[in-house]
Amino acid sequence: MTDVQDRNVTDDERDEHNERNGSQVDIVPLDAPGMRSPIEAPDFDELIRPVELKRRRPPLPTIIGTIVAVIAVIAVVVALIVLKPFSAVRASDYSTAAQQTSTMAKQYAATSAAVDDAFKFLYAQGVSYDASKEQTLKAQASKLGKSVDAFADLRAAKDPDVLAAYTVYATQAKHFVRLSENLADSAQPLSAMVTACGKTPSGTMYDADFITNYEQYIATCKAAVEPLDDAKAQVVSEFSSTLGRTLDQMTAIINQMKAIGDPSSYSSSSDQGKQLKDLSSQLVDLDTSYGALNTLQEQLRQSRENADPTALLDKLNVAIQQGYQRNGK
Incomplete structure (x- = not known):
C-alpha cells in the first residue's frame, strides 16, 4: 500500500506540476472525427487532389525582351519570304544596264572629240x-563622269560579276575624265607656249644679231613654259619640265659662244672657229619648236590611249550579257 500511495502521490504531484507549467498533453481518442487508425489506408482522393501553388509572374524586362525577340524573328522571316524576290536581278535590269553602257560609250566618244x-x-x-572649246570640254567630261556614276545605282550592279567589271571600268573611265578636265585647264597656257616657242631664230652664227635673237627667244619661250610646271595634267607638266631643261642647255651654249667671241674674228680652221661651229650645231639640234611640239603631240596621244576605258567597257558588256543569260529569266 505504501508503494502505491507513494506512486499515486507522485503522479498527483506531477499532474499538479504540469498544470502549473502548461505542459499538460491532451490525448485524442482514435475514434475522434478526422482521425484514422494507423493501419487504415489514406483516402485516394486526398492524395491526388491538386496542390494550389503560389503563382510567380516573370519580371517585366524579361517579358519585353521575349516580345522583341519574337518580333525580330518574324521580321527576318518576312524579309526572306517577301523581299528576296524583289532583290533578284531580272532580265529588264540587265537590259537597262546595257542601255546605260551604250550611253557611257557615247559620252566617252563625245569627250574624246571635245579634246581633239x-x-x-x-x-x-x-x-x-x-576659250569656248575649253568650257565645252569641261562640260562634256562632267557628263561622262555622271553617266559612269549613274551605273552604280542600277539593280544590275547587284550582280557580283557585273559589279566587279563595272568597278574596274569606272576606275579607268574616271581617270580619263580627270585627264580631260586637267587638259582643259592647260589649253590656254599651252597655246601661249606654242606661240612663244613655235619658231626658233633663223640665221647663222656669223649674223650680228644671232646671239641677241637667241637670247630674246629663250627668255620669251621660258616665260611661257614656266606656268605649265604646275599643270594638273602630268603629261603637260612633264613636257614643261623637259622643255625648260632644253632652254637651259640653249642658254649654256649661248654663253659659251659669247665667251669665245665674234666668229668673224676667227678662221673656220682655227680652234675657236671650230668650237663656235660645233656649238652652233648643238644649238640648232636643241629643237624647242616643231620637234618639241611633235613630242608633245605624241605624249598626249599616249596619255589618252592609256586612259581609254573602251576595252574595259567591252568586258562590262560581256558580264551584263552573261548575267542576263544566267539570271535574267
Missing part, C-alpha cells in the same frame, strides 16, 4: 586657242 577640238591648235597651223 580644244587642242586643234597643236595639230593644225592657223588655228588658235578658243
